[in-house]
Amino acid sequence: MPVSVTMPRLGESVTEGTVTRWLKQEGERVEADEPLLEVSTDKVDTEIPSPAAGVLTRIVVGEDETAEVGSELAVIAGEGEDAGSAAPAPAQQQAAEPEPEPEPAALTTPSTEKPVEEETPAPQTASAGSSEGTEVKLPALGESVTEGTVTRWLKQVGETVEADEPLLEVSTDKVDTEIPSPVAGTVLEIKVGEDETAEVGAVLAVIGSADAAPAKQETPPPAPKQEAPKQEAPKQESAPAPQPRIESAPAPQIGESYATPSPAAETKQPAAPAQPAAPSQPAAPAAETVKSNGAGDAGYVTPLVRKLAAEKGVDLSTLSGTGVGGRIRKQDVLDAAEKARSAAPTAQPTASAPVETTEQRKAPAKAEPSPLRGRTEKLTRIRATIARRMVESLQISAQLTTVVEVDVTKIANLRNKAKADFQAKHGVKLTFLPFFALATVEALQQHPVVNSSIDVEAGTVTYHGAEHLGIAVDAPKGLVVPVIKDAGDLNLAGLSKRIADLADRTRNNKIGPDEIGGGTFTLTNTGSRGALFDTPIINQPQVGILGLGAVVKRPVIVNDPELGEIIAPRSMVYLALSYDHRIVDGADAARFLGTLKERLEAGHFEADLGL
Incomplete structure (x- = not known):
């Protein structure tokens, strides 16, 4: 009975996915749980395994096409339903699989085949x-x-x-x-x-x-492998299955990088005429398998491995996979990146030391141009989602931004005094962000209108009973906003740990779909890239987002109790609040920023730091 391959649900809020690549084509055989296609959604890129073994008879959704969750992607025919199932039979016989046993039974004696069936x-x-x-x-x-x-x-x-x-x-x-x-x-x-x-x-x-x-x-597997080739030697000479696997390998050097298969691959050609010899025949398919798995189309890699290789600058065509059948795994990419990193410092000084001059040491290194220059690429699913939601946010809400300047000199002094002990005690660095997060949560509790959501059609406004704080993270695949649930229940150390954990897992693509939803207010730290301030766009259905500028030292006029007005260096920062004017008035925004400014400039965080 034909089996339908459907689009699975890849997250609670995921309703559809885009087929990015078919790993099998129509007419090809696929095993149960073997990766069949790659799918991209708003949140994850993953492989869809085959639900059954058989032949892929029909592809319903092509590459770069989108399908809803539960819709049919392809059809797989069962063992006895596909007339062309005899085509892959020779390859299956060489692999000594139990499924093609009825066909060899007609060509060989029953007394020879039964031990193979029992021992497999x-x-x-x-x-x-x-x-x-x-x-x-x-x-x-x-x-x-x-x-x-x-x-x-x-x-x-x-x-x-x-x-x-x-x-x-x-x-x-x-x-x-x-x-x-x-x-x-x-x-x-x-x-x-x-x-x-x-x-x-x-x-x-x-x-x-x-x-x-x-x-x-x-012990059992070697016995049938040695006996089967002896009796089926004439079939293997005419079997067409191994040849396409050799031709599909675009990079033979990958197979040669294996320590064992390289000699086998070299001796395979002179040993081909002498196929009646039992030991030489199993060696040839083994070399072919390693080559095809290690190169190009025959040896696919998961989307996670491809992204990691792109981030680390590793060329997958130069790697020898250590996974099953030569599959390139994540650890292979990490090992290659580490080798390249450790080799670079040692190779460069030895080559440049004899000819380096004073002028060369003073001259700055020329920046390499980006490989993206002059290219046109299809938008990734997450980038298209970000683009759509940002435009929708501006279209459905009345947004404007109010900016205040805050003196955080006291916080800077506290941070310099406590950061060493804080990291030793809690295992994370003490940055400015947890101070802003704690002050923001406290201000939201006093001004719930900024921590609300509006339903115009129903004519209602919901003032949230908890502060679920979103933290915008610059991840390799695009802007992602993981959420700290119940941030109002955490102290400074708790917020520091949660921020560091969420940011690290987001950048390493380990964040879950359930952790990037349900926020009621968002912080975006644009100052981490040196920006003084910006006008951030609200993350719907929230009504406010706070942009944190860079903390910089500059001369400021301050009132000294004894000297009066003097000019002194101070640590200053701009805070930019974008809010939905449909529910938040300018006065509400000013009061919220005023509370936030007062809390930060007072700098009473000694108890949180144990000082």
């Missing part, structure tokens, strides 16, 4: 029988997370593991994290391999006392 599933049954231990299940890693992909096993079958010791790494559309072992013991069985996806609650592994199952898993 033997590792699974043996390991299943040894699963008298503790099951390691995939935990829920977020409210809307339903599945996760195993990116790396830190322990293998037969190895011992301690309780709470990291056992494997899992990636979801929200977080990348380690799963600890629930008990101490020996890894008896791994049920979900690397780069495979499992639902929340699924059993990933079994941990118990040492067992003979690992030995049984390693």
Whole structure:
């Protein structure tokens, strides 16, 4: 029966997604849970796995087309429903999979094929029988997370593991994290391999006392692999399946970068005429597999890995993947970036030291032009969403901005005095932002009209009972506003930790969809890039957003009790409040900014800093 591939829900507020790339084409075979296509939404870029094994008979939604959640994306035909299923049969026979067994049965004697059928599933049954231990299940890693992909096993079958010791790494559309072992013991069985996806609650592994199952898993597979090529040698000479895999590899040097496959790839051509020899035939497909997985179209990488490679400046075509089948993983990109970073300082001084002159040391390095110059690219989904929402915000609300100047010299002095002890005690740097956040939350509690939302059609205004503070973050993929829920319940240290945590996870694409919604007021720190002030656009359906300018020292006229008016250097900052004039009047905005200015200039934060 044909199986329909539908658009899954990739977040609570996600209603649609855009197909960015089909990893399989019509007529190609796909295995169950094998990545089938890549989808981009407002919040995540992810791969959609195939719900069943079969042949992709029809693609309903093409690349760069958008589909609603639940709509049909493609159709996969079952094993006996596709007449062209004989085309992939030779490749499946070489892989010794159980599914194409009916076809070889007609070509070989039953006495030869039956041992292969019995020995192929033997590792699974043996390991299943040894699963008298503790099951390691995939935990829920977020409210809307339903599945996760195993990116790396830190322990293998037969190895011992301690309780709470990291056992494997899992990636979801929200977080990348380690799963600890629930008990101490020996890894008896791994049920979900690397780069495979499992639902929340699924059993990933079994941990118990040492067992003979690992030995049984390693010995049976070589036997059928050696026997099968001997009897099917004539078929393999005419099999067309391996040739397209070799032609699809645009970068042979990737396959040659592996230590083992390189000699195999070199000896494969002279060994081709002598295919009747049993040892040489398995070696040739092995080299082909490594090459095709490591290069171009045959070896795809996830959107997360591609983005990380772009951020780190790593060329994926130069990497040798360590994942299943040569798949390039996130750790491969990080390792390559680290090698490049460590090699750059050592290579440059040795090459330039003999010829460096005083004039060269004084001359500034010439900035490299951006590779984006002269290019036209399609808007990313998140950038298109930002563009649409910013325009909508200006169209549906009456926005204007009021700016005040604040003297934060007392806060600057307190910060310089306490920042070393604060970081040692709480593990985060003490910046100006938590001071502004704390003062803002206190001012919102006194002026709830700025912490409200308006419904013109219903003719109502809602004054929120809590302060859910959004913090605008400049992330690689665009502006993202994670939210600190119930910010009014946190002190200075609590706000510092939450701001640092949200900003770090947002920039590393580990923030969840549920953490970027529900804000009632927003802070945007444009001063972190040196801007004195700006006129920020309101994040709907909020009615206010506060822009924080750069804290700079400049001469200011101040009143001294003894000397009168004098000119002194002070730490000054501009605060710009954009508000919705439909509900917030200019006087309301002035009162809110006045309360904020008074709190900051008084600088009474000694208790929060333990001074």
